[in-house]
Amino acid sequence: MELSSHASLYRSGEPVRDAWLLCSGSVVRFQPLEDGGRRAIEVVQGPQLLNLGETFSATHYRSSCESSSRCILVAIDMRVLRPMISAEPALSASIIEALARRLSATETDSRGHHRSTTxxxxxxxxxxxxxxxxxxxxxxxxxxxxxxxxxxxxxxxxxxxxxxxxxxxxxxxxxxxxxxxxxxxxxxxxLDTGLGDAGHRLSFARKTRRTATDMRNGLPPGALINLCGRLRFLSQQLAIASARLVWEIAPADARIRLRQFDGEFERTLARLRKLPLEAALEEPLAAVLSTWPAYRQALLSTAATAQDRLKLFRLSEAVLNVADHLTSVAAQCAGTPDARYVNVAGRNRMLSQRIGKLFLFRELVDTQEEIDDQISASIVEFDANLDELRQGSRRLPELIAQLDEVAQQWERFSAALAPDPSRMNRNRHARLLLAEGDRLLRYVDTAVKLYERLTK
CATH class of the missing domain: 1.10.10.10 (Winged helix-like DNA-binding domain superfamily/Winged helix DNA-binding domain)
Structure with missing residues (x-):
């Protein structure tokens, strides 16, 4: 049986005639409420037999089920299945095991809904x-x-x-x-990095209202460096989103990203302006504030000509430079090795996006030789930064393991820079590189967060 998205499989009160095996897609089981609403019971996505409890214990369904995406299912007649369960010990054992797993998951789930759990x-x-x-x-x-x-x-x-x-x-x-x-x-x-116990999970306290004292004290050093550093890689992500529109790489998604990154850049700037910053940071922040409007205007305009695209490229570099200076000054003000590592890891986070930006703009502006040199310099810097981070990992297991993951993803990203041209056209090449760059960004961003926690 094939179901389109949001189609009903069965309704509460209907007789149980079949056992439903979900082969692909996803379904939602829910309990109808007296007020006309409904309460979700479970979301099923992997191949499995649906609703084991009601299927084998009831004559009529107590819950309802509908598809949440396109689904393929197999209907097994219960009049055939029940005698088979009695006759085949291996089948009945599998059914019992599946029921036991579901019961165990339900018990765990009920504990997870305890009022003390956030x-x-x-x-x-x-x-x-x-x-x-x-x-x-x-x-x-x-x-x-x-x-x-x-x-x-x-x-x-x-x-x-x-x-x-x-x-x-x-x-x-x-x-x-x-x-x-x-x-x-x-x-x-x-993991709660910094405790020295690799098995200690991070706790999630309930959010409390920030007091005036909290606002006056500002952010811990690592958090401030990370916040400033976000402006660096956001400046590159904005340029990538704009270049994707010219390349016509998923343009609808590129427009959404452009709006999202623009909003995040604005919110980050607004947050920095409200913080009680040291005097040394006032001038670098002012430089970002004065450089950003022209870049933002260029991003929101159509880069129709090569001259427009070159202007956008130059402005992305200008905002990157002033944001990088702001972040470096924040790291210098903190004056600790861990704060420096937040900045170094943040540089690699930015480079994961800058290389992608350079790759896209290489064919959009008439400065190929200059951009090739910048790509080569970025690759050399990423390698050097990664080596420095590995040497300063404090031998924390999760940090060492995360940097290993970064190194492996960096190799995949580097390989994607120059794939076999006989097997990939220009547009697919760009898509592959951007996808690997997004994954590398997530891995490096996690490393930045771990170093940030160490500064506390």
């Missing part, structure tokens, strides 16, 4: 369960959820508003990177 922890536990991978020290696991956030919020026992706040907390902690329906879990960020 919303961030509930969401994280749910995503880790969906990932289905054993605990890893570094790298990432990606979970693609086809259900809406409203459905997922209902399943973990949160309102949509609380779900959004808790999700933002996980993103701010560096534990999660969200890209549309893809949730990238950053394993090294799950």
């Amino acid at each position: 919303g961030a922890q509930r969401i994280l536990d749910y995503l880790l369960e969906q990932a289905g991978e054993p605990g890893r020290l570094a790298g990432e696991s990606t979970v693609t959820l086809n259900a809406t956030k409203k459905v997922i919020a209902s399943q973990v026992g949160l309102t949509p508003e609380a779900f959004s706040r808790s999700l933002r907390q996980l993103i701010d902690q560096g534990v999660l990177v969200v890209d549309k329906r893809n949730f990238h879990i950053q394993h090294a960020a799950l």
Whole structure:
């Protein structure tokens, strides 16, 4: 049987005639409520037999089920299946094992909904369960959820508003990177780096209202350096999004990214302006504030001619330079080795995007030789920075493991810079490079977050 998205499979009150095997796609099971609403029971995405409890214990469904994406299912007649279970011990053992796993998951889930558990922890536990991978020290696991956030919020026992706040907390902690329906879990960020205990998980306290004293004290050194450094790589991501429009690489997605990065750049600047900064940072921040408007105007305009594209490229470099100076001064003001490592890791985070920008603009502006030199210099710097970070890893297991993951992804990204031209056209080459660059960005960003925590 094939179902389109949001089609009903069965409704509460209907007789149980078939056992449904989900082969591909995803479905949502929910409990209808008296007020006409509904409460999500589970989201099923992997191949499995649906609704084991009701299928084998009830004559009529108590829940309803509908597809959340295009699905392919197999319907097994219960009049055939029940005698087979009685006659085939191996089949009945498999059914019992599946029921036992479901019961165990339900018990764990009920504990996760205890009032003392924060919303961030509930969401994280749910995503880790969906990932289905054993605990890893570094790298990432990606979970693609086809259900809406409203459905997922209902399943973990949160309102949509609380779900959004808790999700933002996980993103701010560096534990999660969200890209549309893809949730990238950053394993090294799950650990409370700096305690010296690789098994100690990060705790997610309930958010408290910031006091006036908190605002006067400002940010810890690592957090301030990281905040300044975000302006560096955002300046490059904005240029990439603009270049993608010219290349016609998923232009609708590029426009969305352009708006998102523009908003994040503006919010970061606004936050820095509100902080009580040292005097040494006032002039570098003023330079960013004065350089940004022209770049922003160029980004929001159509880069129709080569001259327009060259102007945009030069402005992206200008904003990068003043943002880099601001970040370097913040690291100097902190004056500690760990603060320096936040800056060095942040440079590599920026380089992961700058190389992609240079690659795209190489064919858009008439400065190929200059850009080739800049790509080569960026590659050399990334390697040197990575070596320095590895030497200053404090022998923390999660940090060492994360830097190893960065090194492996850096090799894949470097290989994507010059693939076999006989197997890939120009546009596919660019798509591959940008995809590898996005993954490298996530890995390096996690390393930045780990170094930031050490400055506390």
